[in-house]
Amino acid sequence: MKLTDEQRERYSRMLALRDFSEDNMDKIMNTTVAMLGAGGLGSPSLRLLAAIGFGRIKIVDRDIVELSNIQRQTVFNTDDIGKPKAEAAAENLALMNPEVHFDPVCVSIDDENAIDVIRGADIIVDGLDSFKARRAANKASLVLNIPYVFAGGVEYYANITTFIPGQTGCLQCVMGDAQDNPENTCALVGVSPTLLSLAAGVEVNEAVKIAIGRKPDLANRLMTIDTSTLSFDFFDIGKASDCEVCSKPIEDHIEEKDEPSVTQLCSQSFNVSAGKLMKLDLDKLAKRLDSSYHVDRKKRFLVVTIDPEVRVTVMPAGNAIVKGAPNAEAAVKLFRLVVEGKD
Ligand SMILES: [Zn+2]
Structure with a gap:
C-alpha cells in the first residue's frame, strides 16, 4: 500500500528516522x-x-x-x-x-x-x-x-x-x-x-x-x-520449565460460559458482560426500549434510564455499566431486562 500525501506529511518525522521506512509505516498502519x-x-x-x-x-x-x-x-x-x-x-x-x-x-x-x-x-x-x-x-x-x-x-x-x-x-x-x-x-x-x-x-x-x-x-x-x-x-528472565500455563496444552485453561459476568467498579457501579462477545444493534434495541424507558442514543452506546436513580449504559459488544443497582444480582437482572428483554 502506498501512503497518501497527507499520511506522508502526518508521519513525516517518523519516516525521517534512521532505519525507518515507508514499508515499516505501512506495517504499523496494518x-x-x-x-x-x-x-x-x-x-x-x-x-x-x-x-x-x-x-x-x-x-x-x-x-x-x-x-x-x-x-x-x-x-x-x-x-x-x-x-x-x-x-x-x-x-x-x-x-x-x-x-x-x-x-x-x-x-x-x-x-x-x-x-x-x-x-x-x-x-x-x-x-x-x-x-x-x-x-x-x-x-x-x-x-x-x-x-x-x-x-x-x-x-x-x-x-x-x-x-x-x-x-x-x-x-x-x-x-x-x-x-x-x-x-x-x-x-x-x-x-x-x-x-x-x-x-x-x-x-x-x-x-x-x-x-x-x-x-x-x-x-x-x-x-x-x-x-x-x-x-x-x-x-x-526466561521460561520456567515447570510453568503450569505455558508448559501445558493451553486450551485446557480456557472456558467459555453462557452466564453474564459481573464486576463491581470503583465508582460503585457494576459492569455486566455477556458470557460471549455480542454484536448488538443499538438502533433496534433503542426502539424496543423506547416505549418503556427514557433512552438516550449516543453515537457508540445507549443510556437507558430505568428510574431517576438507575441507569444502564449499553455497549454494542453486549456489556453494560449499571448505575444505581443495590447489588450484583440486581445489576445482572437489569442487564437482562435491557439487553435481552427478560424480566
Ligand atoms: Zn509460563
Missing part, C-alpha cells in the same frame, strides 16, 4: 493492537499508539471516568467524567488521529472473555490493574499466539517485559502465583504520572518493534523503573 485498560498506563500508551498511526486499536476497559483519574489518565478531559473510559478514549483519540480505527470494548477482561475480546489483534499491550485480568490476558496471548507487552506500575515503581509465545516465558513463569496486594493499590500509595508515561513509552516502543518485524528489546528481559531515584534496571 497492525491491530489490543490495549487492555485505558487507565494510568493505558492512557499514555493509547495517545502514543494513536499518534504513531497503528491501524486499529481495540480499547478494552470496564470502568467509567472519574475526577481522580484525570491527573494521570491523559486521554480524558474533565468533561468526560461519568462516561465509559473505552468510549471516551475512542472519541478523544479519533479527534487526534482520524486515520486510526478504534474499537472500544467496555468489558472486564477475564478467563471467559479474554480470547473473544483479544482475537483479531496482532499485539497485546498491558494497562491492566490486577493479576487476575493479566493471567487471562497471558493465556489468551498463548492461545492466540500474539505477543504480550506486559507492564505494571504503582507508586514510583514499574516493571515492563515482552512475552512472545514460543520464544520467551510467559507471565506465569515470571509472576508465579503472586496475588494483588490490597495494601499496595494506586488509591492507597498513589502513582506517579511521570512513571506511567515512561513505562507507556517503553511499552509502545516494544509494540513498534514487533509491528515492523524487529526483535523487541524486552524479550526475556525485565525492565524496572524507579522514578524516586530515576533508576532504570534490566534483569534477564
Whole structure:
C-alpha cells in the first residue's frame, strides 16, 4: 500500500528516522493492537499508539471516568467524567488521529472473555490493574499466539517485559502465583504520572518493534523503573520449565460460559458482560426500549434510564455499566431486562 500525501506529511518525522521506512509505516498502519485498560498506563500508551498511526486499536476497559483519574489518565478531559473510559478514549483519540480505527470494548477482561475480546489483534499491550485480568490476558496471548507487552506500575515503581509465545516465558513463569496486594493499590500509595508515561513509552516502543518485524528489546528481559531515584534496571528472565500455563496444552485453561459476568467498579457501579462477545444493534434495541424507558442514543452506546436513580449504559459488544443497582444480582437482572428483554 502506498501512503497518501497527507499520511506522508502526518508521519513525516517518523519516516525521517534512521532505519525507518515507508514499508515499516505501512506495517504499523496494518497492525491491530489490543490495549487492555485505558487507565494510568493505558492512557499514555493509547495517545502514543494513536499518534504513531497503528491501524486499529481495540480499547478494552470496564470502568467509567472519574475526577481522580484525570491527573494521570491523559486521554480524558474533565468533561468526560461519568462516561465509559473505552468510549471516551475512542472519541478523544479519533479527534487526534482520524486515520486510526478504534474499537472500544467496555468489558472486564477475564478467563471467559479474554480470547473473544483479544482475537483479531496482532499485539497485546498491558494497562491492566490486577493479576487476575493479566493471567487471562497471558493465556489468551498463548492461545492466540500474539505477543504480550506486559507492564505494571504503582507508586514510583514499574516493571515492563515482552512475552512472545514460543520464544520467551510467559507471565506465569515470571509472576508465579503472586496475588494483588490490597495494601499496595494506586488509591492507597498513589502513582506517579511521570512513571506511567515512561513505562507507556517503553511499552509502545516494544509494540513498534514487533509491528515492523524487529526483535523487541524486552524479550526475556525485565525492565524496572524507579522514578524516586530515576533508576532504570534490566534483569534477564526466561521460561520456567515447570510453568503450569505455558508448559501445558493451553486450551485446557480456557472456558467459555453462557452466564453474564459481573464486576463491581470503583465508582460503585457494576459492569455486566455477556458470557460471549455480542454484536448488538443499538438502533433496534433503542426502539424496543423506547416505549418503556427514557433512552438516550449516543453515537457508540445507549443510556437507558430505568428510574431517576438507575441507569444502564449499553455497549454494542453486549456489556453494560449499571448505575444505581443495590447489588450484583440486581445489576445482572437489569442487564437482562435491557439487553435481552427478560424480566
Ligand atoms: Zn509460563
